[in-house]
Amino acid sequence: MHTDFILRGLGRHAPDRILTNADLETMVETSDEWITTRTGIRQRHIVSPGEGCTDLAYGAAKMALKDAGIEADDLTHILLATYTSDYVIPQGACVLEEKLGVKGKIALDVSAACSGFLFALETARGFVALDRNAKVLVVASEVNTHRANFTDRATCVLFGDAAGAVVVTAGDPEDGPRVLDVKLGTDGGLGDLLTVKGGGSMSTYKEGEPVRDDYFIQMQGREVYKHAVRNMTGVCKEILERNNLSVDDVNVLLPHQANLRIIEAVGKKLGVPEEKVYVNVDRYGNTSAASVPLALSEARDNGFIKKGDLVLLTTFGGGFTWGAALVRF
Structure with missing residues (x-):
C-alpha cells in the first residue's frame, strides 16, 4: 500500500x-573581509557555557511538536542526527527523550556528519512505512x-551551533508538506579529507593527556569543496530524473549551508536562478546536520517557501x- x-x-x-566576524x-x-569574501558568513x-547539543535539540523539538499539534507522548520514535552529542553514553536521543518528559520510545542517534538530517529523515520514512501509525520526531542538532x-x-570561522526538527507521519497531501523521495550516498574512501578523530577508539586519550589537534575538525578545504559541489550537483540531477522532473519544476533549491561559494556553485551547475x-x-x-532543517523551517515561516512549491534539498558531509x-509543500 x-x-x-x-x-x-x-x-x-x-x-x-x-x-561575529569582528569578534573572531x-x-x-583573520578579518571580516577575509571571512566574508571566502565564505559569505x-x-x-x-x-553558552553549560549549554549542549540536546538543549538546542529540545528547543527545536518543542517548536516542531507545537507546529504539528502533537504531544511528545504521542511520538513513537525520536531520532537525533548529530556528531556532537552531549555524551558518548547515554546517547543524545535518550537524553532528549528525558527532556521531553516521556519514556519508552524508540530513541536513537544517527551519525552522518552534515548529511545527518537527510539520513535520519530516510530512517524515519522507513519506520513510517513499517507502521502507518508511527509518529517520528527527527531532530538535527550540533555544537560544532x-x-x-x-x-x-581555515576552519573556526566556518561553524556555528543550532538545531532543526521535523515530525514525520503518514497522511494525506493536504496534511502538510509531503516528502516525495530521498536519495543518499557515501564514499568512505574519501573520509580522511574531513575528520574529527580525537576521542574515538582509534585515537584515544589517557587521563591528564592534553587534547591533540585531531580532537577538532580538520579538513582539506579545496578537496572538500570540489567533492561537495560535484556530489550535491550529481545527486540532485539523479533524484530529479528518478522522479521524471527537471530543474524547471523546482521552485526552491535549499542546499546545505556550508559556504556561500559552494551554494553558488551548486546552483550554477544545476541551472537554478539565484532568486x-x-x-x-x-x-x-x-x-x-542542523543546516537543512533549520533553513527549511525558516524559509517556510518567512514566506520564501510557499504552498504548492517543490523544494529540492541537498547536502554533503564528512x-x-x-x-x-x-518535498512538495
Missing part, C-alpha cells in the same frame, strides 16, 4: 549568543564550536556522505 510521508511540523532553535578578529589572525550562533579549533582560521536558492549561511554559518530530497 502506498504511503505518503508528511512533515507534520517544522521547528528550529539557535542559541542566543552570537559570534580578536581571537585568531558574517556571524554565527554559539552555545566545541569541536572547532580557534587557532585554525530560487535559499541562503542563510551569512547569519548562522555551517551548522552541520564520511563522505551526501544526499537529496524532494
Whole structure:
C-alpha cells in the first residue's frame, strides 16, 4: 500500500549568543573581509557555557511538536542526527527523550556528519512505512564550536551551533508538506579529507593527556569543496530524473549551508536562478546536520517557501556522505 510521508511540523532553535566576524578578529589572525569574501558568513550562533547539543535539540523539538499539534507522548520514535552529542553514553536521543518528559520510545542517534538530517529523515520514512501509525520526531542538532579549533582560521570561522526538527507521519497531501523521495550516498574512501578523530577508539586519550589537534575538525578545504559541489550537483540531477522532473519544476533549491561559494556553485551547475536558492549561511554559518532543517523551517515561516512549491534539498558531509530530497509543500 502506498504511503505518503508528511512533515507534520517544522521547528528550529539557535542559541542566543552570537559570534561575529569582528569578534573572531580578536581571537585568531583573520578579518571580516577575509571571512566574508571566502565564505559569505558574517556571524554565527554559539552555545553558552553549560549549554549542549540536546538543549538546542529540545528547543527545536518543542517548536516542531507545537507546529504539528502533537504531544511528545504521542511520538513513537525520536531520532537525533548529530556528531556532537552531549555524551558518548547515554546517547543524545535518550537524553532528549528525558527532556521531553516521556519514556519508552524508540530513541536513537544517527551519525552522518552534515548529511545527518537527510539520513535520519530516510530512517524515519522507513519506520513510517513499517507502521502507518508511527509518529517520528527527527531532530538535527550540533555544537560544532566545541569541536572547532580557534587557532585554525581555515576552519573556526566556518561553524556555528543550532538545531532543526521535523515530525514525520503518514497522511494525506493536504496534511502538510509531503516528502516525495530521498536519495543518499557515501564514499568512505574519501573520509580522511574531513575528520574529527580525537576521542574515538582509534585515537584515544589517557587521563591528564592534553587534547591533540585531531580532537577538532580538520579538513582539506579545496578537496572538500570540489567533492561537495560535484556530489550535491550529481545527486540532485539523479533524484530529479528518478522522479521524471527537471530543474524547471523546482521552485526552491535549499542546499546545505556550508559556504556561500559552494551554494553558488551548486546552483550554477544545476541551472537554478539565484532568486530560487535559499541562503542563510551569512547569519548562522555551517551548522552541520542542523543546516537543512533549520533553513527549511525558516524559509517556510518567512514566506520564501510557499504552498504548492517543490523544494529540492541537498547536502554533503564528512564520511563522505551526501544526499537529496524532494518535498512538495
